Amino acid sequence: MSTQDFKKVLIALDYNNEDTALSFVSQLSPDECRLKVGKEMFTYFGPQFVKKLVDMDFDVFLDLKFHDIPNTVAKAVAAAAELGVWMVNVHASGGHEMMSKAKEALTVYGDKAPLLIAVTVLTSMDQGQLLKLGIEKTPQEQVLYLAKLAKESGLDGVVCSAQEAELLKRELGEEFKLITPGIRPAGTDAGDQKRIMTPQKAVQAGSDYLVIGRPITQAKDPAAALKAVNDSIVAS
Numbered sequence: 030m031s032t033q034d035f036k037k038v039l040i041a042l043d044y045n046n047e048d049t050a051l052s053f054v055s056q057l058s059p060d061e062c063r064l065k066v067g068k069e070m071f072t073y074f075g076p077q078f079v080k081k082l083v084d085m086d087f088d089v090f091l092d093l094k095f096h097d098i099p100n101t102v103a104k105a106v107a108a109a110a111e112l113g114v115w116m117v118n119v120h121a122s123g124g125h126e127m128m129s130k131a132k133e134a135l136t137v138y139g140d141k142a143p144l145l146i147a148v149t150v151l152t153s154m155d156q157g158q159l160l161k162l163g164i165e166k167t168p169q170e171q172v173l174y175l176a177k178l179a180k181e182s183g184l185d186g187v188v189c190s191a192q193e194a195e196l197l198k199r200e201l202g203e204e205f206k207l208i209t210p211g212i213r214p215a216g217t218d219a220g221d222q223k224r225i226m227t228p229q230k231a232v233q234a235g236s237d238y239l240v241i242g243r244p245i246t247q248a249k250d251p252a253a254a255l256k257a258v259n260d261s262i263v264a265s
């Protein structure tokens with residue numbers, strides 16, 4: 030069993046209390062998972078919180094989903110690189126120029142540059158919600174469209190649901206990374222997620238990294254919930 034199998038799990042640290050988050054993190058090893066900091070914790074606790082996790086040797090995915098004019102996004106991803114994060118993301122719908130300028134801004138960091146990933150269609154969205162935005166494609170078609178744009182713009186991969194993983198691996202190749210939230214172990218609550226899949230099926234479909242929040246962080250025993258997910262992945 031390789032530690033890389035375990036490091037497929039990115040735990041979404043969505044807490045409103047830093048001590049609660051750090052107490053959970055203190056039960057984890059950087060060999061068994063990576064950590065994701067999103068808008069809630071970053072807005073409460075800022076770059077200092079991210080730095081604490083980086084200094085504890087965790088690979089940190091800074092999930093701030095930048096979406097702005099190219100110059101602003103390029104500077105924001107460079108600021109993320111300064112924090113020493115492992116991965117950072119932008120919205121693919123920001124367009125080719127925004128994504129390619131962001132990638133270019135990271136070249137000065139050489140092999141220390143974080144992976145740059147584009148969000149395609151949020152996993153909380155289904156066909157009905159896309160229609161309300163005036164998008165007539167299916168979620169699969171829209172994800173593929175935006176993922177091709179992200180690849181053409183030089184990005185390292187995309188955030189999509191595991192339901193699109195097989196298609197994207199076939200169309201865009203093995204090297205293009207697929208980061209999949211909307212992961213739900215059997216019997217857990219989907220909550221606001223619409224395009225979901227179990228950890229084991231997601232890995233079989235081609236997901237490189239599984240983003241998991243509430244099924245682990247809200248479990249009675251979060252460390253045991255992570256272990257169960259890791260065991261199910263290794264068994265797949």
Ligand SMILES: O=c1ccn([C@@H]2O[C@H](COP(=O)(O)O)[C@@H](O)[C@H]2O)c(=O)[nH]1
Nearest residue numbers: 041067150151152210211240241242243
């Ligand atoms: O399309 C997306 C992009 C990001 N997310 C983030 O992932 C986690 C999922 O948490 P759960 O509790 O497992 O639902 C959360 O931080 C989202 O902001 C996403 O769900 N979908």
